[in-house]
Amino acid sequence: MLRNTKKEWLIAYILVAPFVAIYGLIFVYPTVDMFILSFQDAPLIGTGDFVGTENYERLPRDRRFNTAFWNTAYFVALTVIPGTLVALAISLGVTRLSGRLQSLVLALFFLPYILPVSVVFRIWDWTMNFQFGIAMHLLDALGLERVPVFQTSTFFMPAVAFVTIWWTCGFSVLLFLAGLRAIPQEIYEAASLDNTSRWRTFRHLTWPLLWPITALVLTIQLILQLKIFDQVYLFSQGGRPNDNLVMVYYIFQRAFVNNQGGRAAAIAVVLFIMVIIIAALNFQLMRLSERNK
Amino acid sequence: MSDIALNSVTKSFGGVKVIDRISLEVKSGEFVVFLGPSGSGKSTLLRMIAGLETIDEGTLTIGGKRSEHLAPGQRDVAMVFQNYALYPHMTVRDNMAFGLRNIRMDKDKIEERVQTAARILEMDALLDRRPAQLSGGQRQRVAIGRAIVKEPAAFLFDEPLSNLDAALRVRTRVELAELHQNMKSTMIYVTHDQTEAMTLADRIVILNNCRIEQIGSPMEVYLKPASRFVAAFVGSPGMNFLKADLSGRGAEQVSTLGNGARIALQVDLPPGAYELGIRPEAIQVTPSPADTSGKATVVERLGDRTLVHLHLDDGTELIALDGGLSEVRPGDTVHLKFDTSQLHLFDDDGMAHHAR
Numbered sequence: 001m002l003r004n005t006k007k008e009w010l011i012a013y014i015l016v017a018p019f020v021a022i023y024g025l026i027f028v029y030p031t032v033d034m035f036i037l038s039f040q041d042a043p044l045i046g047t048g049d050f051v052g053t054e055n056y057e058r059l060p061r062d063r064r065f066n067t068a069f070w071n072t073a074y075f076v077a078l079t080v081i082p083g084t085l086v087a088l089a090i091s092l093g094v095t096r097l098s099g100r101l102q103s104l105v106l107a108l109f110f111l112p113y114i115l116p117v118s119v120v121f122r123i124w125d126w127t128m129n130f131q132f133g134i135a136m137h138l139l140d141a142l143g144l145e146r147v148p149v150f151q152t153s154t155f156f157m158p159a160v161a162f163v164t165i166w167w168t169c170g171f172s173v174l175l176f177l178a179g180l181r182a183i184p185q186e187i188y189e190a191a192s193l194d195n196t197s198r199w200r201t202f203r204h205l206t207w208p209l210l211w212p213i214t215a216l217v218l219t220i221q222l223i224l225q226l227k228i229f230d231q232v233y234l235f236s237q238g239g240r241p242n243d244n245l246v247m248v249y250y251i252f253q254r255a256f257v258n259n260q261g262g263r264a265a266a267i268a269v270v271l272f273i274m275v276i277i278i279a280a281l282n283f284q285l286m287r288l289s290e291r292n293k
Numbered sequence: 294m295s296d297i298a299l300n301s302v303t304k305s306f307g308g309v310k311v312i313d314r315i316s317l318e319v320k321s322g323e324f325v326v327f328l329g330p331s332g333s334g335k336s337t338l339l340r341m342i343a344g345l346e347t348i349d350e351g352t353l354t355i356g357g358k359r360s361e362h363l364a365p366g367q368r369d370v371a372m373v374f375q376n377y378a379l380y381p382h383m384t385v386r387d388n389m390a391f392g393l394r395n396i397r398m399d400k401d402k403i404e405e406r407v408q409t410a411a412r413i414l415e416m417d418a419l420l421d422r423r424p425a426q427l428s429g430g431q432r433q434r435v436a437i438g439r440a441i442v443k444e445p446a447a448f449l450f451d452e453p454l455s456n457l458d459a460a461l462r463v464r465t466r467v468e469l470a471e472l473h474q475n476m477k478s479t480m481i482y483v484t485h486d487q488t489e490a491m492t493l494a495d496r497i498v499i500l501n502n503c504r505i506e507q508i509g510s511p512m513e514v515y516l517k518p519a520s521r522f523v524a525a526f527v528g529s530p531g532m533n534f535l536k537a538d539l540s541g542r543g544a545e546q547v548s549t550l551g552n553g554a555r556i557a558l559q560v561d562l563p564p565g566a567y568e569l570g571i572r573p574e575a576i577q578v579t580p581s582p583a584d585t586s587g588k589a590t591v592v593e594r595l596g597d598r599t600l601v602h603l604h605l606d607d608g609t610e611l612i613a614l615d616g617g618l619s620e621v622r623p624g625d626t627v628h629l630k631f632d633t634s635q636l637h638l639f640d641d642d643g644m645a646h647h648a649r
Binding site: 186200 | 343345367370374381391
């Protein structure tokens with residue numbers, strides 16, 4: 001059959017067009033607009049006067065930006081690697097089970113992941129609330145003093161990190177399980193004939209063979225946790241929002257509370273560049289380890 | 294080098310019995326092949342010796358040491374898997390050295406053993422490559438090398454050649470035979486390929502339905518199969534089976550085939566209905582009328598020999614072996630002579646009785 005190349009191209013363009021239009025409208029256009037906005041003295045709605053790089057120059061001197069930056073870094077440190085390790089440990093345990101028991105245990109670990117953040121907040125508020133939290137009654141019973149977990153800056157970030165790991169690690173467990181199942185059983189049989197101890201089996205077989213999945217989980221976690229907002233926003237209610245600021249929260253404050261769209265856009269651009277740099281570094285790290293294989 | 298003895302070992306998966314009271318002795322330095330169709334339990338039996346499957350009942354002794362409760366690594370055996378089971382992220386050298394490092398062997402000694410194994414298997418140049426950079430045959434060598442460096446009491450092979458192409462399979466088969474002759478180690482080899490079994494084994498153990506059908510040297514198994522199953526399973530092309538009525542006693546014993554042909558033979562059996570077995574090479578194509586005759590349907594010329602597929606008058610199918618320069622053509626009526634010393638009769642239970 002003779003092919004009409006022109007017609008094929010036309011059909012291809014028509015099929016791709018809806019995606020390109022929507023992508024341009026709701027992603028490319030707002031992104032470009034945000035970059036422009038970050039150089040303007042704009043309110044939340046509408047444009048403002050061009051002010052050059054002033055919005056950016058303010059940031060290093062801005063105490064709240066500093067808090068937000070370091071809190072975000074602290075939160076990422078508390079969640080990404082610990083969360084990945086917890087998920088790995090759980091998946092190593094789950095993979096040893098079989099049949100229905102495995103499905104049941106996996107479902108239990110995955111359950112938190114399907115909860116909306118508001119429910120997660122309610123559950124943990126009920127648990128750790130200073131006045132009526134279940135954990136507080138436990139502290140009472142042990143004769144210890146009650147701790148206002150979400151009202152103290154020392155405990156706030158670690159507590160939110162803990163809740164976040166509890167909430168999101170189910171997905172990482174699934175990824176790790178898929179990775180573990182992809183390692184042929186025969187390799188472990190050969191290892192058992194090779195007198196390999198459990199630790200050496202993990203260290204020299206499971207860990208290196210699972211590394212691509214580990215790197216993937218790390219990258220997903222990193223990008224996700226850099227964008228932390230909901231949990232901090234919810235748990236800060238009635239607490240000390242200004243001490244608990246994270247990047248996205250600060251963007252929200254500048255734009256929607258202080259009506260300073262231009263300054264909010266500048267912070268958003270900084271976060272955007274941070275995510276890109278870190279994701280690129282992570283990708284390089286993965287490639288490096290790939291070459292070592 | 295070591296004896297391996299299995300004493301009425303039994304294994305079930307759930308409610309399904311896969312190994313039923315099997316007893317077997319493998320002598321030190323012997324090459325034993327477990328031969329059987331898929332599902333016969335041959336691989337399970339090997340894995341039970343390796344320790345990869347538990348033994349439900351019975352005992353296993355390796356080199357005089359009770360081993361059924363030992364972990365795989367403590368049984369002093371090495372196994373070569375069908376899919377090689379190499380560690381994909383390690384170099385060939387590391388693949389071989391890994392097991393030795395696990396038992397904290399001296400570094401120099403490990404290197405020495407790796408070098409020796411590499412020399413035996415002619416893969417010195419491959420030591421720094423990873424499995425992904427090797428061909429199937431090279432990977433199989435590495436798997437064998439990984440077994441050799443351990444200097445085990447016994448080598449266990451689980452269908453090691455089934456993933457190789459035909460030409461490579463023949464070559465590797467010969468190399469394995471040479472390896473056994475040089476190392477004189479105890480080897481147990483699982484296969485469903487009767488050619489591998491015939492060519493490699495000192496003794497063949499034929500398994501079927503979770504039980505041993507026969508244990509014997511390749512020629513014993515071929516010439517004096519213990520049962521109809523063994524007779525049918527060993528040999529290519531397979532044995533011919535014909536209906537036969539045995540009558541008369543002593544020197545007057547005669548078996549009458551379905552087409553009425555009468556063949557005199559000597560066998561210790563009472564008269565009755567049996568199945569007569571005869572291998573293609575025991576049926577001779579003759580120019581003049583002999584025991585019986587049939588019509589050639591298909592003639593397969595293999596160069597050195599010719600396989601003549603025949604139909605007897607009663608519809609029985611038969612294969613006869615003729616010389617390479619056979620003049621038989623499809624449609625010809627062919628006279629056949631049976632070598633009466635190579636006849637086997639099978640009773641209703643499938644037990645074999647051999648003609649004298």
